[in-house]
Amino acid sequence: MSACTPRDEFLGRLRTGAAGGTGPIAPPTPRARFVRARTGPDGFMAAWRALGGTAERVPTDELRGAVAAFAAGRDGPLLAAAGLDVDADLRWPDCGSQAAAGAAVGVVRAVAAAAQTGTALLRADDNRGRAASLLPPACVLVIDAGTIVDTLGDYLRGTGDLPSQLVAVTGPSRSADIESTLVIGVHGPGDVHAILTG
Numbered sequence: 722m723s724a725c726t727p728r729d730e731f732l733g734r735l736r737t738g739a740a741g742g743t744g745p746i747a748p749p750t751p752r753a754r755f756v757r758a759r760t761g762p763d764g765f766m767a768a769w770r771a772l773g774g775t776a777e778r779v780p781t782d783e784l785r786g787a788v789a790a791f792a793a794g795r796d797g798p799l800l801a802a803a804g805l806d807v808d809a810d811l812r813w814p815d816c817g818s819q820a821a822a823g824a825a826v827g828v829v830r831a832v833a834a835a836a837q838t839g840t841a842l843l844r845a846d847d848n849r850g851r852a853a854s855l856l857p858p859a860c861v862l863v864i865d866a867g868t869i870v871d872t873l874g875d876y877l878r879g880t881g882d883l884p885s886q887l888v889a890v891t892g893p894s895r896s897a898d899i900e901s902t903l904v905i906g907v908h909g910p911g912d913v914h915a916i917l918t919g
Contacts, residue, residue, distance in 0.1 A: 759836045762866045762917050768839025769915050772892030778866060778917040787916050788828055788861055797825025800857055802848040805830055807863075813853040827857040827910070831890075833868040833876045834915075838891060840873060841915060845886035854890070859912035862890065866917045 759768050766776040779787045788807045792799045798810035800821055807828055811820050821827070829848045831841040841862045845851055854860050870876045873889065894909035 759839075760871050761836055762869055764836035764871075765834050765839060765864075765869050766915070766917065768836060769841075769892065770839075772839050774839070774892050774913040774915060776915040776917065781918040784863065784916065784918055788863075791859075791861055791914050791916075792826045795825040795859065797823060797857075799826050799828065800824035800853055801828040802830060802853045804847075805863060814849045818852055818856070821852050822856045824857040826859045826861060827853040827855075828861045828863065829854045831862045831864045831868075831915075833870060834864050835871065835873045835876065836869055837872050840889050840891040842873075842876060843888040843890060844884045845888065846884045851886070851888060854888070855909045858910055859914070860910040861914045861916060864915055864917050866919045869917075 759765070762778060766778070769776045777787060785807050788799070788801075798820075799808075800811040800813055800816065801807050801809035802813050803815070805828055809828065811824055813821055813827075829843060832844050832847055834841045841864060843851070843854060843862070848854065854862075870879075877883075890913065893911050893913050
């Protein structure tokens with residue numbers, strides 16, 4: 722029988738709890754605190770708009786018309802991620818990055834959205850990378866209203882198979898890195914539009 726070192730004794734107390742408990746102590750689940758409670762599709766759209774985005778909710782069969790109306794009058798082709806049922810001039814990734822960079826509007830699918838923060842979640846594997854959401858100056862995010870949760874934590878706790886990249890989009894791209902001057906659209910689209918379906 723080997724003697725317990727002070728280090729082993731200390732680590733043992735940590736594992737079982739300082740008060741001499743018999744099992745490991747579960748870490749507490751922090752509760753997020755927000756100034757106002759936002760839930761559901763209406764809460765998401767209110768938070769998204771407060772961040773500078775635009776949003777609308779349409780029946781699923783009106784998605785094509787809503788995308789076309791948003792893209793109308795913009796100078797350049799419409800780019801859509803593969804698998805989206807919208808009329809598009811270009812399909813990502815088949816069109817290639819040069820063509821995608823010349824698109825006026827990109828259309829991608831969000832796998833979920835958080836009402837409290839106005840955040841849409843994009844899976845890179847679902848949209849075949851990030852180019853369709855980052856290269857054009859305007860982006861449409863298609864969100865099934867049934868996938869809206871209250872917080873990002875609610876989504877992450879309920880998801881077992883996370884992709885290599887899960888991108889959280891919270892309004893238009895913005896940065897104040899240079900001389901603390903806010904610039905919209907510097908790292909991605911400056912014009913973002915959420916279309917909730919269902």
